[in-house]
Amino acid sequence: DVKVTQSSRYLVKRTGEKVFLECVQDMDHENMFWYRQDPGLGLRLIYFSYDVKMKEKGDIPEGYSVSREKKERFSLILESASTNQTSMYLCASKYQGLGGNTIYFGEGSWLTVV
Amino acid sequence: AQSVTQLDSQVPVFEEAPVELRCNYSSSVSVYLFWYVQYPNQGLQLLLKYLSGSTLVKGINGFEAEFNKSQTSFHLRKPSVHISDTAEYFCAVSDDREGKSTFGDGTTLTVKP
Numbered sequence: 001d002v003k004v005t006q007s008s009r010y011l012v013k014r015t016g017e018k019v020f021l022e023c024v025q026d027m028d029h030e031n032m033f034w035y036r037q038d039p040g041l042g043l044r045l046i047y048f049s050y051d052v053k054m055k056e057k058g059d060i061p062e063g064y065s066v067s068r069e070k071k072e073r074f075s076l077i078l079e080s081a082s083t084n085q086t087s088m089y090l091c092a093s094k095y096q097g098l099g100g101n102t103i104y105f106g107e108g109s110w111l112t113v114v
Numbered sequence: 115a116q117s118v119t120q121l122d123s124q125v126p127v128f129e130e131a132p133v134e135l136r137c138n139y140s141s142s143v144s145v146y147l148f149w150y151v152q153y154p155n156q157g158l159q160l161l162l163k164y165l166s167g168s169t170l171v172k173g174i175n176g177f178e179a180e181f182n183k184s185q186t187s188f189h190l191r192k193p194s195v196h197i198s199d200t201a202e203y204f205c206a207v208s209d210d211r212e213g214k215s216t217f218g219d220g221t222t223l224t225v226k227p
Contacts, residue, residue, distance in 0.1 A: 004157070033214065041219060042204065043220075092157075099146050099211070100165040103206075108155075108157050
């Protein structure tokens, strides 16, 4: 089975702190994604990556950056956390190529910024 | 550009009743369509997907969906729901041009005893 593992399920951080959310997948997927999930807003794409060291902005990249130094690992960085970044963050991955490939999600990371 | 509209944000239903969760999409090219389910405090998992061929797609847990190209819809159905089907359901669309998918806002299905 495909496994997408997010390192932290629940985090509480202070305003202004630098926050790292880590994600690892074990299926050699080329594409990896970070989404943010908020009630009533569905899933919003923050950043995605087609390959190592490749990244592209999604729909809501402001306040976030990403790093992909190895194929299996995709990190989301909040340079200076703010209270409006309190949310559930979902990492996902899939094979590149056909658009019909299934996306595999991690369990999510609940971030609270106080 | 792609877009997905899930027409109902909340669907309450009694156990053993049938249910339909509605999804409309728009795209300028041929698309692939998906339904994902998210149980409480978990990530999303694939329920079913339409790639090509038969417009009626069967998925896990007794769910099925029908692709209707003329109405640009991909509604999800189950003839008899269980308490355990209580979850949030997301419709999604993708195509071969981009590597990313577009998700709807989700429909919360609540099954009551």
